[in-house]
Every structure is written in C-alpha cells, then in structure tokens.
Amino acid sequence: xxxxxxxxxxxxxxxxxxxxxxxxxxxxxxxxxxxxxxxxxxxxxxxxxxxxxxxxxxxxxxxxxxxxxxxxxxxxxxxxxxxxxxxxxxxxxxxxxxxxxxxxxxxxxxxxxxxxxxxxxxxxxxxxxxxxxxxxxxxxxxxxxxxxxxxxxxxxxxxxxxxxxxxxxxxxxxxxxxxxxxxxxxxxxxxxxxxxxxxxxx
Numbered sequence: 742x743x744x745x746x747x748x749x750x751x752x753x754x755x756x757x758x759x760x761x762x763x764x765x766x767x768x769x770x771x772x773x774x775x776x777x778x779x780x781x782x783x784x785x786x787x788x789x790x791x792x793x794x795x796x797x798x799x800x801x802x803x804x805x806x807x808x809x810x811x812x813x814x815x816x817x818x819x820x821x822x823x824x825x826x827x828x829x830x831x832x833x834x835x836x837x838x839x840x841x842x843x844x845x846x847x848x849x850x851x852x853x854x855x856x857x858x859x860x861x862x863x864x865x866x867x868x869x870x871x872x873x874x875x876x877x878x879x880x881x882x883x884x885x886x887x888x889x890x891x892x893x894x895x896x897x898x899x900x901x902x903x904x905x906x907x908x909x910x911x912x913x914x915x916x917x918x919x920x921x922x923x924x925x926x927x928x929x930x931x932x933x934x935x936x937x938x939x940x941x942x943x
Contacts, residue, residue: 781818
C-alpha cells in the first residue's frame with residue numbers, strides 16, 4: 742500500500758505517513774507490517790494536509806469533514822480497516838476548487854478493497870459527480886458512478902488531470918482511490934483511499 746497511497750497521495754506528500762507506522766497494524770497470517778488501511782482525503786503541494794481519518798487494521802474512524810479553505814470541502818468521512826480489507830466513504834457533498842473558476846463536485850464518494858486468498862480486489866463509487874467550468878464559457882463534464890479503473894480526464898485549459906478509481910498494484914501493495922486530482926501548478930487532492938497488502942510469494 743505504500744506505493745499506492747504514496748502515489749495517490751503525492752497529495753499527502755509523504756510516503757512515510759502512509760506506508761509506515763501510520764498504517765501498521767495486525768493483519769492476517771502472512772501480512773506485512775504495513776497492513777491494510779484507509780483514509781478520507783489528503784492534499785499536497787502548496788497546500789498540504791495529512792490524511793484525514795487515517796484508519797489502520799482494527800479501526801473504524803470518522804471525521805466531520807476534510808475542509809481545506811480555498812481548495813476542498815467535504816461532508817462526513819467514515820473509514821474502516823480490517824484484516825481482510827478496507828473502505829472509505831464520504832457521505833456529504835464534496836467540492837474541489839480548480840483553476841479558471843472550475844469545480845469538481847460530488848454528492849458522495851467511496852472506495853474499498855478486499856483480500857481474497859493471494860489477491861486483492863477493489864474499486865470506487867462516485868455519486869452526483871461533475872466537473873464544471875463557468876468562464877470563459879460553460880463546460881460540464883459528468884462523472885460516472887462506477888468509473889473503470891484508472892479513468893483519466895484531462896481538465897480544460899491544460900489545468901491538469903483527474904483520475905477516477907485510481908488503482909495501483911505493486912509487489913503486494915494494492916491501492917484504490919476514488920478521485921485523484923493532479924494540477925499543473927503542483928497542487929493535488931486525493932479522496933477515499935483504501936489499501937490492502939498481501940505478502941508476495943517467496
């Protein structure tokens with residue numbers, strides 16, 4: 742999960758927050774020290790905020806929001822991690838402010854992962870999602886409720902990219918983020934990160 746969470750949280754900016762002690766915990770037989778984990782949101786770049794409601798194995802954490810003035814607002818966050826998987830939910834409205842008077846909005850979002858034997862599976866759900874730009878002309882991009890893995894949307898005006906259901910699988914580390922915004926000015930935002938770790942075979 743280090744790679745996924747670290748990459749999805751280029752946003753969070755610090756691999757150590759995600760792959761080390763912050764997500765350590767008891768896991769199933771053969772699980773590595775990193776364990777499974779989930780968090781609701783993080784930002785990186787000019788505006789840095791660490792993972793919100795960062796749950797390790799055996800924890801169910803919540804937060805009233807992950808609001809970051811001028812960049813991000815969310816509703817309540819609920820995150821869980823267990824020996825066989827992890828999940829993250831935002832149950833209220835989400836607004837991510839984009840350059841050129843743009844916004845990414847959702848009425849809710851979630852991600853999850855589950856371990857089955859020697860593999861892990863997961864995905865993401867988005868509710869009431871769209872990207873809108875009001876100036877210089879109205880642009881609306883609807884977001885799918887169940888996006889395919891690694892769905893990349895190029896933002897207008899070269900502002901950056903949005904990746905939906907962002908997935909990474911690297912040496913036993915399986916990560917899933919509902920939304921990953923990577924702006925050309927260096928700012929990033931990630932929502933609903935769930936990670937599952939399986940010890941690779943020797």
